[in-house]
Amino acid sequence: MKEKLSVTSIQSHLHWENPVANRKLFSEKFNSISEKTDLIVLPEMFTTGFSMHAERLSEETNGPTVQWMIAEAKKHNTAITGSLIISEAGNYYNRLFFVFPDSSFTSYDKRHTFTLAGEDKVYSAGVEKCIINYKGFKICPLICYDLRFPVWARNTEAYDVLLYVANWPVKRIVAWDTLLKARAIENMSYCIGVNRVGLDGNGHEYVGHSAVYDVLGAQISTPDFEKEFVETVILEKEHILSNREHLQFLNDRDTFSLT
Template sequence: MKLAVVSLNSIWEDKQANLEEVERIVQTLNQKVEYVIFPEMSLTGFSVSNLALAEDFENSNSIRAIQKLAKENQMNIVFGLMISSGDKKYNSCIAVNNKGEIAGNYEKVHLFSYSGEDSLITGGTQLKSIDWEGGWGLSICFDLRFPELYQELSKENLILLNIANWPKTRVTHWRTLLNARAIENQSFMIGVNRTGVDGNGLEYEESSCVFSPKGEKTEPFEISEKVKIFDLNLEEAMEYRKNFPIKKDRRNSIYREFYS
């Protein structure tokens, strides 16, 4: 399975400029990969206070543009966008398949109260898996600190994905948590982070990466300034789970008592 992770330097609140860059990158990847993944709030940066950036999910120009791009290039695309539904706004991870159809939409469950995200955005209430090859479990940025989410997602998915705007000041946490989620769930853990400096003055370090089900950092076979291309062998995850079946030792009935 060939996929590209894009460490996009999202231009602050400029959807058109970011969309043009997304289109350029996807077109350069044509026929090289099956999947391409962009960071959280790909077209705006993490500007949760500007609620005017939200787009109605059923009538979104940005989603339509990505659908057209995916169909024309026969590529599966994952990207982040603030969407609206009625009077509520959500920080979403949207997956579009290579036919230009929406394969899934995940609304961020764990909101980053430290930044005030929880006072502006509505938290999602459902986990989301995509039935792409191997099964994909979706998550966004701050979700990474909550391992329970990934235990549930990994029941049916060999690939766990987190798209983020994770600042350089805490990038050691980012890499460590991605590694931990891979190890404890025996899944490929893909983290896609932005780069550059955002409109709040936060700096981001190029840190997009993939960890194997054994917790080993997977090396890309091709690297450019913004893009890393990986070739994942899903049989590795299936074989490892079979040979080292730690999930069968989980005691879910006791865990439920802890959280009741």
């Protein structure tokens, strides 16, 4: 029997720059998930919203939010992922954590900091791609603005799932919809995008459009795009393997090295 992975996307508003309120918010949403799930995906900077105030909002890796993620992952027997503001060795990072049910975790630092909002002036950029092995699936987690850079996402590792967490505003939501689908098609992988809704403290509006696409670019999630929702979809390894074997598009990809 081929592996399956159940993934729950949580599209939510966020309390502006209020980690305590946001942890409480998501704990309540976790409790509302009725079926067993293997992975819960939260938006980018899910404890604060997309803030440039890292000096007063950052946490250390062993801080309250990562400890909360560990406790919730253990409680619900599921993996949890999302990004938050981290301080390390005098630098700030927009860092995604992937916390496993056994309390271990791995992390990914956002490679492409969003210059339009001045993220590059506050946060240090990551330099390494991250591939996570979980329940028979290889997952590549990326963050928001990374979506615009297909070379960084290129499937040279034979990953199965490409995953984006985001605070992607309504003004450019067409790009979000288009690029998520494109990343799925060109990499022959499932592509998951989890965005937020509501207004942030800077007056920017977010309308979600969180979605899951299969390896051929068909949307397999069915939420109301612009409202809060919690939805679980099932990813099937057989869908990936059979389509790759039949079409063999990845065999013809270009070879290159990143510098």
